[in-house]
Amino acid sequence: MPRKRVLVKDIMSKPGVAISKDEIVGVALELMDKKDITHLIVLNKERGLVGILTAREIMDGLGSYRFQKIQARRIYVSALMTEPPITIEQNADASKAADIMISQGVEIIPVIKNSEVVGVVTETDLLKLLEGENGATAEKLMNPKHPRINPGQRAVHARTVMLETRSRLLPVCSGEKLLGIVTEMALAKTFYQVREKFPSRIMDSVVRRIIVEDIMLENPPTVGTSDNLGKIVQTVVENGIPAVPVVDSRMSLLGVLERRSLLKKLLPKYQV
Template structure:
């Protein structure tokens, strides 16, 4: 079993960074290629802040900025310099107990590990999942009041909800059945593509009319009520996902009324996943659990 005593034991050492003069398009390419949502920003090799999918969602997702091309936007204008909110600077020798304590108290999404003025590594919420050892059933710690959207809701509605409620991911539901999931990164990437590939005069209209179904993921990993916290953390670590919808599995007979009026494409995807054995039935939402919920259970 791996032993984590200090930050150096847990941190990712091969860190992708961006110069502050880089364009937003360069950050987009990193998000698409690596699935990374937060990247340290440097100026002449010196760490100056972090750019994230949330900063793109916040500043680029507004209708007012609709005519600005992503290729003309510099990373510097989207970089957060707020230590304690968007990142926290530590050293390789910082005790893991201290890292966990900060993560619980501040919910900071990234630790930047600095050594002699250089970035030595980073620790993210995903990395901290490796420390979750609790066997408590997730039914006891899940959020039951689930913020969600429907496939035909507008993306700008989801954007506002994420920013106002400080939510990174939203399950997409059809009458309580999980049919997709959408994240800040999904929305940020979709908005950037609209701005990059739409004639200027139509950009604002396309931003207003873009639907959740246009950007959501339909291959959703869910968990049962009796799944243990440690196993949930392992799933999220292995799959690189930030939340798990907690569901009970329903048969067609149980949900026939709700299934019959479901969009045919979405219904076909669900039925194919059931037939292939990827899921055991129609997933009825009961709650949701996030990395932050699991990190609160860490005892070191």
């Protein structure tokens, strides 16, 4: 069977949501919240593309000693963004974008036409190509060894686990039972609020008292082991989550299915 060819320009989001590199991080979080996204393209004064800012970078930066005792209003987008950004031409194959995301660990790629940014291609844009597919089940696609955390552990520990394991979501469990999830965005907002609301001298002690139970999303979206590829993609896309827990009928956690695992299903289907 011939493989389908889909170009980046056919699926990209346009225009991408942009922010100035000279804005403060609080404005970036507000914009992400308003648009219900976890990523922004970053522009300079001449409206040229200079970087990418994601919830993960905000979580990492605001939770680090790099900005110890610095209030959020003094931290700028330029200090947290990734530069230079990886880009892709609008006439490239969609499978190339998927391959870049998998190999480079990025969730958004600015799309270029004649050296100008004309949009962005995101994981969600690519995953929509798999909607309606039957394919493999969650049991075959999930990672049963995905890291997890318990509700009494500290939020700063959750950040460390995410960074060390390259995870973008942690299931919160009591024993085997799934209680909730913690995302990069939840941690980014938590660290921002501490830096915004508390004096510099007590920031560290305040953030270390915050536990996972305080910030987790309860009753999160889940899938079952027999759910097929189309159902999994629908759950991930509709809920805007970077990964989805796989559970049994008693809500015991069996594994986690990440977006990058789903993107891998695109490659044999759409590569030329």
